Amino acid sequence: MASEETTATSPATSPASPTATPAPHPGPSTAGPSTGSAGSAEKHAPTRAWATRLVVVGIVLAALNLRPAITSLGALLEEVRDGLGMSGTLAGLLTSVPPLCFAVFGVMAPRFARRFGPSAVVCVGMAAIAAGLVIRPFIGGTAGFLAATALALMGIAVSNVLMPVIVKRWFPDRVGSMTGLYSMALALGTSLAAALTVPMTDALGGRWQTGLAVWAVLAVVAVVPWIPLVRDRSAASAAPEHVSATVRHEDAELRITRSRTAWALAVFFSLQATAAYITMGWMPQIFRDAGVPAGEAGVLLAVTMAMGVPLAFVIPRVATRLTNQGPVVLVLGLCGLSGYAGLYLAPAGGAWVWALLLGVSNCAFPLALTMVGMRAKSSAGVAKLSAxxxxxxxxxxxxxxxLVGVLYQHSGGWGLPIALMAGLMVPQIIVGTLAGRNRTVEDEVAAKAAGAAGTA
Known part of the structure; x- marks a missing residue:
């Protein structure tokens, strides 16, 4: 964190500001006209240092909590169905609840952030995740289970949207590395919940309620680092982004829907999310129907998900070093096309290769988050674009x-669903390339407004 500390203290130690030079002994007996400024400079430096370190810890812990509520349920879905008496249709609809909640609640995140601050909203988001995870196994009944799940997903949704905002605000010169760290932690949390939920359930007595509720402990821990950032207002002012009144006004007037890049990024995000949810929900069944043993099919899915841990850190760092992220989009898309082609032609024969290729392709998620941070100038712009x-x-x-499930049921095989998955990769490459161009949403909206004014 040396670079942030240096940046924060450099105005106070500049030769051009001799009155701000700290006195050798800044006690009361030596206080002179210059010590007030010096004391404030000395106080600001450690404040900036601890706040920065706390933000890093908070980002990592928050990211670890953004998927266990979903993947832990997937691991125990059969037990939950039996325990609550859910119908097969209702249990199937559970796979669509997370993206629905992300869409509905994510829209609210920028408004909450403007009113209460991003740190406060993320802190409350982590508390909502913890509360939802504790309540849902024991509330009784399907309606209560779904309501508690929605509470946890609300916390995930607002935190999802605000993580790129916090990265942009605190680390504007390290968007790639910090997004990579956050994405890697998110992938790690996803994989750990998928791999450990069943063994932990068995170790804790075999009750699915306990196996789901235990993940609330991680969410409670994630609340802790955000509390000082919410309570200490100097931490908020220590963030490195100092935006002029003009820029803040422009951010307030930013009509994000008038930006082509914003639309391209939204469609790219939707297509990569579609591919990810299809992979998580259906890939093991594809392998099992091809003759792969059930245990090996589960391991193949774990391998696909685990690919996101190292690559989620590498890809954002590579992306931020390029002025255009189109080539990265193309490489990930080609990996997806190759993986789906393999599933179509020889699903069992090259199962491990296809799992690896699809794991690489699914790393379009951290790339999308990185582009959100790069396609807007300020944290307010990033908040609107991210939401x-x-x-x-x-x-x-x-x-x-x-749709994949419907096609599978009516066609009697995986040929048509896999063709759909592969077909969706083509528009994903196209819109991802458009979203990766070196431009910002603020400039696009301003240019469109200027053009409209010129023709009026």
Whole structure:
């Protein structure tokens, strides 16, 4: 964190400001006209340092909590169905609840952030996740279970939207590395919940209620680092982004829907989310229907998900070093096309290769988050773009997994569903390339407004 500390203290130690030079002994007996400024400079430096470190810890812990509520339920879905007496149709609709909640609640995140601050909203989001995870296994009844799940997903939705905002505000010169760290933690949390929920359930007595509720502990821990950031207002002012009144006015007037890049990013987000949910929901069944043993099919899905852990850190760093992220979009898309082609032609023969290729392709998610941070100038612009891209994207992605199930049921095989999955990769490459161009939504909206004014 040395670079942030240096940046924060450099105005106070500048040769051009001799009165701000700290006195050797800044006690009361030596206080002179210059010590007030010096004391404030000395106080600001450690404040900036601890706040920055706390934000990093908070980002990692928050990211770890953004998927266990979903993947832990998937691991125990059969037990939950039996325990609550859910119908097969209702249990199937559970796969569409997360993107629906992300779309509905994610829209609210920028408004909450403007009123209460991003740190406060994320803190409340982590508390909502913890409360939802504790309540849902024990509330009784399907309606209560769904309501508590929605509470947890609300916390996930607002935190999803605001993570790129916090990264942009606190680390404007390290968007790639911090987005990579956040994405890697998110992928790790996803994989851990999928792999450990069943063993932990068995170790804790075999009750599915306990196996689901135990993940609330991680969410409670994630609340802790955000509390000082909410309570200490100096931490908020220590964030490195100092925006002029003119820029703040422009942010307030920013009509994000008038940006072509915003729409391209939203569609790209929707297509990568569709591919991810289809993979998580249906890939094991594809392998099992091809003759792969059930245990091996589960391991193949774990391998696909685990690919996101290292690549989620690498891809954003690579993306931020490029002025145009189109080539990265193309590589990920080609991996997806190759993986689906393999599933179509020889699903069992090259199962491990196809799992690896689809795992690489699913890393379009951290790339999309990185582009959100790069396609807007300020944290307020990132908040609007993140909310629009994620909410619109998740809304569009809802029918995907359901459509695959319908095609599978009516066609009697996986040929048509796999062809659909592969076909969706083509528009994903196209809109991703458009979203990866070196431009910002603010400039696009301003240019359109200027053009409209010129023709008026």
């Amino acid at each position: 629009f891209a994620q909410s619109t994207g998740y809304l569009i992605s809802i029918p995907g997994p359901l």
